[in-house]
Amino acid sequence: MSLHETAYAKLNLALHVRARRGDGYHELETLFAFVDAGDRLAARASALDELRVAGEFAGALSDPFDNIVMQALTVLPRAEGLAITLEKNLPVAAGLGGGSADAGAVFRLVERSHGWPDDWASRAARLGADVPACVRSETCLGRGTGTELEPGPTDLAGTPVLLVNPRVPLATGPVFKAWDGIDRGPLPMGTAREIALAGRNDLEAPAIALCPEIAEVLAALRATPAWLARMSGSGATCFALFDSAAQRDAAAAGLPAQWWRLAGNLR
The missing domain is CATH 3.30.230.10 (Ribosomal Protein S5; domain 2)
Structure with missing residues (x-):
């Protein structure tokens, strides 16, 4: 079996x-x-x-x-x-x-x-x-x-999400090493949507310094109807969250063909 x-x-x-x-x-x-x-x-x-x-x-x-x-x-x-x-x-x-x-x-x-x-x-x-x-x-x-x-809070279950990667591998170690060491404060409290909107990714700046293509992906995602676009982890993949699958799919269709993308929903 x-x-x-x-x-x-x-x-x-x-x-x-x-x-x-x-x-x-x-x-x-x-x-x-x-x-x-x-x-x-x-x-x-x-x-x-x-x-x-x-x-x-x-x-x-x-x-x-x-x-x-x-x-x-x-x-x-x-x-x-x-x-x-x-x-x-x-x-x-x-x-x-x-x-x-x-x-x-x-x-x-x-x-x-x-x-x-x-x-x-x-x-x-x-x-x-x-x-x-x-x-x-x-x-x-x-x-x-x-x-x-x-x-964690489960209010975002089912939210349409689009993942985009510029097809540039980015190792975790160098990104953490490039972090500036500044503590910008704790994770906010609230629903998952509130935490996501009020939160941040402290590795985004050092990752962009090592892989400038991340900034291009974020700019493209932030030009869509997504209510949040952010880098995940240490990069280089970025994600965008949408209110509808139609918005997500239209955004995916408008991205450069050479970028990797995956459309789905949050669990």
């Missing part, structure tokens, strides 16, 4: 960087949200864990044994292996938590087929700061390095 899961694209509706930590990480406050589309995983029982990668961005994953999907399988105890086919539809190094979303989907596949150990959350955190949020792939608030989670 084959099991299927979507690795839902992760968005940071707001991302406030508060301080550099002594361990090299950063103190964050963020509102995570997830799109109802992303990479696709199919799994079947196997004597050994296996991974096959397909899809538009498969070529960006050169070593399947170093892939976070295999790492996720390694940290989850099971009586038998899983052979997984990963359809890589999300760009890599794009601020969408693509690898973390893939790992989260693996956790859900293993939960359905074998169940989870009690310490699954700490096992997920070992793989990356975004992975615990991506396991559930539900709107939530993240603090600390992003692994300290609490339920």
Whole structure:
């Protein structure tokens, strides 16, 4: 029997960087949200864990044994292996938590087929700061390095969203390193819409300095009827939120053909 899961694209509706930590990480406050589309995983029982990668961005994953999907399988105890086919539809190094979303989907596949150990959350955190949020792939608030989670407001569920990437990979490390170190204040309180509108992404300026194309994408999105356009994570993907699917689809049709885009709705 084959099991299927979507690795839902992760968005940071707001991302406030508060301080550099002594361990090299950063103190964050963020509102995570997830799109109802992303990479696709199919799994079947196997004597050994296996991974096959397909899809538009498969070529960006050169070593399947170093892939976070295999790492996720390694940290989850099971009586038998899983052979997984990963359809890589999300760009890599794009601020969408693509690898973390893939790992989260693996956790859900293993939960359905074998169940989870009690310490699954700490096992997920070992793989990356975004992975615990991506396991559930539900709107939530993240603090600390992003692994300290609490339920978030759900008023934006179903909101039409458009993701746009200029097809320029942008590694997370250099963006954080380029952050100016200024604490611009905490994440606001309120509904998800209020937090998103009053919040910000503190990594937007350093990301644009490294990848000027981000500014072009944001300018194009802000020229549409979107009620919010912002960069996600450390970039270079940006998102726009709309009041209707028709507005979203018209905006997507007017963008440069060379840009990657994904239309969906918030979960």
